[in-house]
Amino acid sequence: MENILSRRSIRKFSDQEVAEEQITSLLKAAMSAPSAGNRQPWEFIIIKNRETLDKIPEFHKYTKMLSMAKLAIVVCGNPTKSFERGFWVQDCAAATQNILLAAHSLGLGSVWCGVYPSEELYPQMQKLLEMPKEILPVSLIAIGYPDEEKPPSERFDENKIHYEKW
Numbered sequence: 001m002e003n004i005l006s007r008r009s010i011r012k013f014s015d016q017e018v019a020e021e022q023i024t025s026l027l028k029a030a031m032s033a034p035s036a037g038n039r040q041p042w043e044f045i046i047i048k049n050r051e052t053l054d055k056i057p058e059f060h061k062y063t064k065m066l067s068m069a070k071l072a073i074v075v076c077g078n079p080t081k082s083f084e085r086g087f088w089v090q091d092c093a094a095a096t097q098n099i100l101l102a103a104h105s106l107g108l109g110s111v112w113c114g115v116y117p118s119e120e121l122y123p124q125m126q127k128l129l130e131m132p133k134e135i136l137p138v139s140l141i142a143i144g145y146p147d148e149e150k151p152p153s154e155r156f157d158e159n160k161i162h163y164e165k166w
Contacts, residue, residue, distance in 0.1 A: 003105050006152045010109025011065040013144030018070045022106050026073065026143070029102035033094035036087035042095050045074040045129055045137075052128065056140070059124040063113050069142040073099060074125065076135050077116070089116065092138040099141050109146030112139055 027044055047053055053066045066072060075096045082088035096112055103110040116122045116138040125137040
């Protein structure tokens with residue numbers, strides 16, 4: 001519970017490199033996410049190249065933190081592998097959340113940047129990363145060692161809880 005309740009979106013990163021073992025741990029966490037029918041429709045693109053990281057904010061205005069991030073993971077989905085139409089998006093969202101939680105547990109900072117279903121964003125991401133047309137980028141996660149501290153956020157709201165019926 002501590003890891004879940006203390007995780008925050010981090011947008012400022014230090015110069016410290018992220019170890020390959022940590023990246024592998026993040027991907028293991030992602031691939032441990034629940035998946036409808038266990039179809040696991042996800043694919044992952046690791047971006048470390050500074051030139052590529054710097055190109056993304058040119059078309060995705062909410063990714064300016066990439067200028068300081070050491071890497072990004074793009075969580076992609078393959079709708080043709082989905083158990084039911086549309087569940088691949090949920091599967092990729094669960095994988096994204098697992099990466100965020102794993103990053104926090106490893107002392108890394110991260111922030112989730114949405115890509116799909118924005119028709120302005122995902123085609124540009126596909127082009128930049130030379131992705132096959134059938135593979136869709138769902139989210140981009142900026143990752144690095146945090147260069148900012150944020151206190152836990154209290155989001156629990158009893159007014160949003162309904163029992164049995166609305």
